Structures are given as C-alpha cells and as structure tokens.
Amino acid sequence: MKIELKNNKLFFEYNGLKKEIHPFWLRERVNGDSFVDKATKQRLFDPTKLKENIQINSMNLSNDFLEITFDDGVQTKLAIQNILKEFSNMSDIKYISKIKWDSSLKDFNNFEFNDNFFEEEEMYKALMSFYQYGFVIFKKVPTQNNFIVNFANSIGSIRRTNFGEFFNVKSKPNPNDLAYTSLPLAPHTDNPYRNPVPCIQILHCIENEVSGGYSTLVDGFTVTEQLKKDFPKYFKILSEIKVRFQFIDQSVVLENWAEMIQLDEFGEFKQVRFSPRLDFVPLMDKEKLELYYSARKKISELYNSDDYRIEFKLQPGDLLMMDNYRLLHGRTTYDANEGNRFLQGCYIDYDSTEGKLKHLKRKFNL
Numbered sequence: 001m002k003i004e005l006k007n008n009k010l011f012f013e014y015n016g017l018k019k020e021i022h023p024f025w026l027r028e029r030v031n032g033d034s035f036v037d038k039a040t041k042q043r044l045f046d047p048t049k050l051k052e053n054i055q056i057n058s059m060n061l062s063n064d065f066l067e068i069t070f071d072d073g074v075q076t077k078l079a080i081q082n083i084l085k086e087f088s089n090m091s092d093i094k095y096i097s098k099i100k101w102d103s104s105l106k107d108f109n110n111f112e113f114n115d116n117f118f119e120e121e122e123m124y125k126a127l128m129s130f131y132q133y134g135f136v137i138f139k140k141v142p143t144q145n146n147f148i149v150n151f152a153n154s155i156g157s158i159r160r161t162n163f164g165e166f167f168n169v170k171s172k173p174n175p176n177d178l179a180y181t182s183l184p185l186a187p188h189t190d191n192p193y194r195n196p197v198p199c200i201q202i203l204h205c206i207e208n209e210v211s212g213g214y215s216t217l218v219d220g221f222t223v224t225e226q227l228k229k230d231f232p233k234y235f236k237i238l239s240e241i242k243v244r245f246q247f248i249d250q251s252v253v254l255e256n257w258a259e260m261i262q263l264d265e266f267g268e269f270k271q272v273r274f275s276p277r278l279d280f281v282p283l284m285d286k287e288k289l290e291l292y293y294s295a296r297k298k299i300s301e302l303y304n305s306d307d308y309r310i311e312f313k314l315q316p317g318d319l320l321m322m323d324n325y326r327l328l329h330g331r332t333t334y335d336a337n338e339g340n341r342f343l344q345g346c347y348i349d350y351d352s353t354e355g356k357l358k359h360l361k362r363k364f365n366l
C-alpha cells in the first residue's frame with residue numbers, strides 16, 4: 001500500500017487499485033491543539049458544520065508527513081503512518097490470527113494473577129492468547145467476596161443479564177437452568193436467545209471437591225471449518241437459516257432468531273450458536289427441513305466428538321475466560337454427594353477486552 005501526490009490530489013494504491021482520497025476525509029483529520037483536545041483526543045470542531053466542497057489549495061508530501069493547506073485557510077501536518085493505518089486494518093482485533101485447535105491441544109497458556117495484573121504486559125499476553133485460542137485461564141485469582149466482579153470490571157464492564165450481575169453455578173433445588181444441576185452439560189454456547197448474545201463468559205472456580213465435574217471446551221471455529229470442507233451443503237444451510245432460540249422462566253421470555261453458524265459481511269466466521277434444548281427450527285419445505293435436520297445432526301456429532309473436545313479440571317482460584325461466539329463449553333457429570341462444586345460466572349462484551357488490549361498495546365509500545 002502506498003500514497004502519492006498528483007496535481008494537488010492525493011491517491012492511495014492498494015491491491016493494484018488506485019483511488020483518490022477525498023479532501024474532506026483529510027480535512028476531518030486535521031490535528032493540532034486548536035482542532036483536537038490534547039487529553040481526550042476528541043475533536044474540538046464539528047465536521048458536519050464544515051462546508052461540503054472543501055478543496056486542497058496546496059500539499060507537500062515527504063517520507064513521513066503530509067502537509068496540507070485547505071481552501072478554508074486551515075493548515076495541518078499529518079503523519080503518513082497514521083493515514084496508512086486507517087487503510088490497513090491490521091491493528092484491528094479481528095486480524096489477530098485465530099489458532100485452530102482440537103483435542104490434541106495439551107499445553108495451553110496459563111497466566112498467574114497478581115495485584116497489579118491488569119496494568120501489566122502479562123495481561124496483554126493473556127488477552128492475545130484469548131483472541132488466538134478463544135480462551136485463557138488465569139491461576140490463583142482470589143476467591144473471596146465475589147472477586148469475579150472486580151476481575152471483570154478491571155477489564156471492562158460486566159454485562160448484566162436476568163441471571164444477575166454474576167451467577168453461582170452449583171446444584172440447587174428447583175433450578176431454572178440445567179447448569180444448576182449435577183447433570184452433564186454437552187457442548188453448547190450460552191444465551192443464544194439474547195440479542196446481542198454476551199460475547200465472553202468468565203467462570204471462576206471457588207470450590208471443586210468432586211471427582212467429576214470436568215470442564216469441557218470445543219473450538220467452534222475448527223468444527224465450522226471442517227464442516228465447510230467436508231459437508232458444504234450442511235455448512236451452507238446452517239449459515240443461512242435463522243432459527244428461534246428461546247428461554248422462558250417465571251419472570252421473562254427471551255427470544256432471538258439467528259443462524260447456528262453466522263458469517264460476517266465477508267463470508268468469514270463470525271459466531272456459532274448451539275444449544276439444542278433451546279432451538280426451534282422454522283417451518284420450511286419438507287426437503288429443506290430434511291437437509292436442515294441432517295446438517296444439525298452432523299454438526300452436533302462434530303461438536304460432541306472426542307476429536308475436538310478438551311477436558312480439564314478447574315481448581316479453586318482458576319478463572320476461565322472464553323469466547324462465547326467461538327467456543328462451546330460444557331462439563332462432565334459429578335456426584336454432588338462427594339462434596340462441593342461451586343463456580344461463579346459472569347459475562348463481558350468484546351469492547352471490554354478490545355479496549356484493554358489496545359490500551360496495553362499503546363502503554364507498552366507493542
């Protein structure tokens with residue numbers, strides 16, 4: 001990618017395509033103390049109040065800077081690097097390469113918590129690992145006084161739901177969700193009936209005295225890629241048809257229509273939803289339904305296969321942070337008579353982790 005100057009017009013060239021940069025786009029980016037607030041980096045002027053047909057009177061391009069005088073008298077000096085950054089989205093979180101994994105994943109990164117952890121470079125590494133693998137485990141996180149709330153709010157803000165600011169995962173009488181029993185939980189994603197679905201789930205182990213109750217994870221990205229390769233028709237229909245996900249209890253009815261495999265605007269992986277106790281497939285032609293049910297059965301087989309699942313036992317103080325758009329999670333059964341199994345959980349959204357990651361990147365010049 002490069003930018004060049006010709007006849008008082010600025011062009012950028014990318015992938016063999018050459019396009020002019022609109023003068024107004026440059027005018028919006030003028031810097032200096034009278035245009036941008038030093039502390040907040042927010043604009044001190046309103047670009048919607050500028051005249052529309054801003055023109056460039058003169059321009060000078062050097063290796064590192066672009067100096068421009070606009071026809072409204074404003075002069076500015078822009079760093080070329082900053083302009084290029086806006087064209088390459090390489091600093092964007094979604095360009096952190098996902099590392100696909102399956103049941104052969106043995107040594108995953110653990111990060112030891114300490115008091116100043118959220119402002120350390122180690123936290124940056126933990127968040128990078130989270131974006132690469134879709135999960136990360138923090139060790140020795142304090143288990144007293146609902147510390148999970150402090151933990152989540154030190155990254156960003158808790159996403160509160162009808163389960164509360166955080167929830168206690170242990171078997172209890174009259175549960176409103178199978179999570180609150182000692183039954184095994186097959187791989188699933190959480191809360192597909194919400195709009196938007198909470199992005200990240202945090203589970204903090206407070207007590208685990210039982211011999212079962214292993215945590216399980218599956219990489220939905222790996223499975224989706226496999227399905228796309230081996231069963232393209234199944235991949236296609238699961239990514240096209242919106243089904244109704246539903247949660248009902250005494251006080252609320254939550255519903256959302258969405259695809260089990262959701263792609264982004266470029267046709268790339270965005271999100272999986274899978275919770276076969278909560279999904280309702282719409283009434284379609286019989287042939288289409290047949291294909292849909294076969295596709296759902298196949299992806300369920302893959303999600304539940306030993307080939308993709310990892311299992312591990314969370315110890316008291318372990319905190320698992322997982323991407324609810326990418327991973328499926330579950331647990332093996334346990335015998336509640338053996339002792340306590342007590343986890344606390346909550347949700348945060350991507351803006352929290354993204355904001356923290358970008359902050360630490362800036363702080364440590366990474």
Ligand SMILES: [Fe+2]
Pocket residue numbers: 179188189190329
């Ligand atoms: Fe869950």
